[in-house]
Amino acid sequence: ETGVTQTPRHLVMGMTNKKSLKCEQHLGHNAMYWYKQSAKKPLELMFVYNFKEQTENNSVPSRFSPECPNSSHLFLHLHTLQPEDSALYLCASSPSGTSGVWATQYFGPGTRLLVL
Amino acid sequence: QKEVEQNSGPLSVPEGAIASLNCTYSDRGSQSFFWYRQYSGKSPELIMFIYSNGDKEDGRFTAQLNKASQYVSLLIRDSQPSDSATYLCAVNRMDSSYKLIFGSGTRLLVRP
Numbered sequence: 001e002t003g004v005t006q007t008p009r010h011l012v013m014g015m016t017n018k019k020s021l022k023c024e025q026h027l028g029h030n031a032m033y034w035y036k037q038s039a040k041k042p043l044e045l046m047f048v049y050n051f052k053e054q055t056e057n058n059s060v061p062s063r064f065s066p067e068c069p070n071s072s073h074l075f076l077h078l079h080t081l082q083p084e085d086s087a088l089y090l091c092a093s094s095p096s097g098t099s100g101v102w103a104t105q106y107f108g109p110g111t112r113l114l115v116l
Numbered sequence: 117q118k119e120v121e122q123n124s125g126p127l128s129v130p131e132g133a134i135a136s137l138n139c140t141y142s143d144r145g146s147q148s149f150f151w152y153r154q155y156s157g158k159s160p161e162l163i164m165f166i167y168s169n170g171d172k173e174d175g176r177f178t179a180q181l182n183k184a185s186q187y188v189s190l191l192i193r194d195s196q197p198s199d200s201a202t203y204l205c206a207v208n209r210m211d212s213s214y215k216l217i218f219g220s221g222t223r224l225l226v227r228p
Contacts, residue, residue, distance in 0.1 A: 042220035043160075043204070056215065090159055103148050103208040105216055107159040 023091030
């Protein structure tokens with residue numbers, strides 16, 4: 001098992017619900033990421049946090065709201081989602097650096113989200 | 117042109133054969149190159165990374181990097197059915213050192 005955990009592992013929600021995904025890394029890394037992976041599609045980078053500061057928002061709709069209270073924890077708050085938001089949501093972390101081992105990302109197991 | 121390109125496959129090889137997976141990238145300033153394996157329904161797991169031209173071996177896996185030609189490949193020796201998965205190539209660009217650019221992946225099928 002990796003040093004990146006995600007909860008919940010599965011989530012079913014209605015379009016009017018509000019829920020949050022949680023990610024925690026125990027690797028001492030400084031950068032954390034949210035990715036979306038839809039069926040038969042490549043990984044889509046959503047957000048990047050580096051030393052708790054958001055450094056990337058890849059034109060993600062406002063119904064997804066990230067939060068990074070410290071370098072070990074990352075949240076993705078969800079509200080009024082659409083059925084097309086159903087996907088595997090992956091969290092990753094990396095040491096944060098220029099190359100090689102410092103840029104290597106380690107993924108959590110993901111949260112399988114179904115929006116009804 | 118995509119920044120990182122991979123043939124989607126599937127690449128089908130018999131058990132025991134060498135599987136060769138290729139990846140090309142467009143940014144000459146790319147610094148590090150990563151291979152991840154992703155089983156269906158699971159998250160990507162790191163196989164290895166390479167940042168110098170040439171070969172890097174780790175068990176049955178060998179990564180090959182040719183910066184002049186802008187390609188990186190992954191060879192899997194003695195392929196096993198358990199190697200059947202999607203292999204993702206990722207590139208770390210100089211201007212965004214903490215962000216990886218992922219290819220869409222190549223699906224590998226190893227026939228018993």
